[in-house]
Amino acid sequence: MYYRCIECDKTYPIESRNYRCECQGLLAFHHKTNRFDFSSLRQCPDWSLWRYRSALPVFDEHIIDSVSMHEGCTAMIRLEDHLYGKAEYLMPTLSFKDRGAVLLACLMKSLSVSLCIVDSSGNAGTAIAAYCARADIACSVYVPESTSSAKTLQAESYGATVHRIGATRVETAVRAQEAVKISRAFYASHVYNPIFFEGTKTYLYEIFEQMDYRLPDMLFVPVGNGTLLFGIAIALQELFAWRLIEKFPLVVGVQASQCAPLALRSAEEVCLGTVAEGIAIAKPPREKEMIQLMGMLHGIFVHVSEEQIVQAQHQLGLKGCYVEPTSAVCYAAYRTLIETHPDFNGLTAVVPLCSTGLKTLH
Ligand SMILES: *Cc1c(COP(=O)(O)O)cnc(C)c1O
Ligand SMILES: [Zn+2]
Numbered sequence: 001m002y003y004r005c006i007e008c009d010k011t012y013p014i015e016s017r018n019y020r021c022e023c024q025g026l027l028a029f030h031h032k033t034n035r036f037d038f039s040s041l042r043q044c045p046d047w048s049l050w051r052y053r054s055a056l057p058v059f060d061e062h063i064i065d066s067v068s069m070h071e072g073c074t075a076m077i078r079l080e081d082h083l084y085g086k087a088e089y090l091m092p093t094l095s096f097k098d099r100g101a102v103l104l105a106c107l108m109k110s111l112s113v114s115l116c117i118v119d120s121s122g123n124a125g126t127a128i129a130a131y132c133a134r135a136d137i138a139c140s141v142y143v144p145e146s147t148s149s150a151k152t153l154q155a156e157s158y159g160a161t162v163h164r165i166g167a168t169r170v171e172t173a174v175r176a177q178e179a180v181k182i183s184r185a186f187y188a189s190h191v192y193n194p195i196f197f198e199g200t201k202t203y204l205y206e207i208f209e210q211m212d213y214r215l216p217d218m219l220f221v222p223v224g225n226g227t228l229l230f231g232i233a234i235a236l237q238e239l240f241a242w243r244l245i246e247k248f249p250l251v252v253g254v255q256a257s258q259c260a261p262l263a264l265r266s267a268e269e270v271c272l273g274t275v276a277e278g279i280a281i282a283k284p285p286r287e288k289e290m291i292q293l294m295g296m297l298h299g300i301f302v303h304v305s306e307e308q309i310v311q312a313q314h315q316l317g318l319k320g321c322y323v324e325p326t327s328a329v330c331y332a333a334y335r336t337l338i339e340t341h342p343d344f345n346g347l348t349a350v351v352p353l354c355s356t357g358l359k360t361l362h
Contacts, residue, residue: 001057003027003194006289015111017184019192026286029194031057035242041209048072049099049202055238057198059106067105067134071098072202076210077353079319082346083334084216085353086207089323093154095355097127099203100196100227104188105131107195113137116188119176121169121278122151123355124190124227129160132188140185142176144169146277148324148360168271170283191225191285200231201238207350208239215239215249217347220330222354223253223262223301224279226290233293250347251299253290254333255279256309262290263303275309278326278354308332313357322357 003012007025012018020026036055044051049072050064069092076084088096105128108116115138118128125141132139139160143152144167152162165172173191180187190196208215221229232251239245255263259271259280271282284290294301304312312332313325330351338344 001029001031004030014107017186019187019189026192026289027194029057029198031198033238036205036238038209038213038244049102049199049206052202052205055205056202057103057107057195059110063106063109063135067109067131068102069098069130069134071102073206076207076350077319077321079316079321079331079351082348084348084350085316085319085321085331086203086350087321088203088352088354089321089327089356091127093123093127093130094359095123095127096200096203096228096352097124097190098131099231100124100190100199101127101131103195103199104128104190104193105135105137107193108132108137108186108188109135111186113186115183115185116140117142117176117180117183117185118188118190119143119169119173120147120190121224121280122147123278123359125160125162126151126155126158128188128190129155129158132160133158139188140176140179142172142179144172148277150359150361154359169281190227194230196227197230197234200228201235202231203228203352204232204235204239208235208244213244215245216350218250218252218334218344218349220252220254220334220349220351222276222279222326222329222352223255223290224281225284226253226286228352228354229253229290229293230286233297236297248297248299251294251297252330252333252337253294253299253301254329255301255303256329257303257305260301260303261287262294263301275306275325276329277360278324279329302333302337304329304332304336308336316353317357321353323353324355324357324360327352327354327357
């Protein structure tokens with residue numbers, strides 16, 4: 001297991017505290033994986049994402065057992081004739097971020113980290129706080145002031161120290177990185193540390209298993225910093241390399257029109273306010289990588305209006321699924337795509353229901 005700079009290929013050992021290369025390039029994670037044997041899953045008694053253990057980064061069994069809360073294996077709920085919602089709000093901290101957070105916590109525990117710092121718009125910080133509690137690691141979470149208080153209260157309940165920064169999401173990250181520099185704490189960033197994506201890739205493994213070793217025609221994914229998108233892309237490339245799929249499904253990356261650096265490619269990095277606080281990222285550090293990746297997958301970026309998001313949240317509620325506004329963007333995009341492109345009708349699709357509506361209550 002090691003990190004490799006995506007710009008200059010310099011490698012760093014897994015013990016490294018560098019979260020960027022000396023050349024400022026971002027890091028990718030590399031490890032040896034053999035073709036995962038999905039047929040072995042029929043006898044697997046482990047109903048969590050650790051059922052894919054041999055395809056995940058390697059950690060000591062004791063560490064995994066003490067840190068894990070049996071996250072993963074979330075339900076696929078039929079929402080419409082050809083549409084499923086994957087209920088990521090059923091995770092231990094009520095969002096899909098647990099998939100990556102559990103791996104980051106295992107990594108930190110194996111490196112004997114005692115203090116970590118993370119910046120987040122809410123759910124990632126909350127998830128990392130919970131898994132740090134499991135791993136006995138002190139955790140400081142930096143959030144922009146606009147973050148819902150339910151999320152910060154939840155992070156505090158796990159024993160984390162929450163710093164509300166009266167500035168943008170970008171400035172919040174800068175403040176966290178400054179704190180990392182002076183404290184020598186581990187930077188447990190879901191954006192910079194690519195081990196996080198090894199966790200989020202299990203989202204796609206599960207869909208593949210749950211759909212009887214097939215994938216839907218369309219995969220919708222919300223895009224802020226791209227932590228779920230990167231996981232999906234890694235898993236798609238693996239399944240393809242292992243000859244378990246012959247082609248990629250259509251990957252539809254969804255942003256809020258009010259903050260859509262990828263879908264609208266506006267020159268200024270502006271983020272007008274959006275109800276989709278979880279993906280309000282004006283300048284994602286891995287933006288260039290996301291563009292390259294979507295080019296490789298032949299995916300598309302779309303954006304949805306505030307009105308469409310709020311309406312989609314309401315419609316999901318009427319189907320029994322209570323999600324936060326950010327988690328309704330994919331359903332909003334699905335409805336729009338189906339209505340404007342009748343040829344997409346009849347194609348199977350999966351939307352992630354990333355987190356619960358309780359997260360944005362005041
Ligand atoms: C984190 C998150 C997303 C995806 O955001 P990324 O920054 O792309 O990882 C989407 N919805 C919710 C509710 C989230 O917490
Ligand atoms: Zn480099």
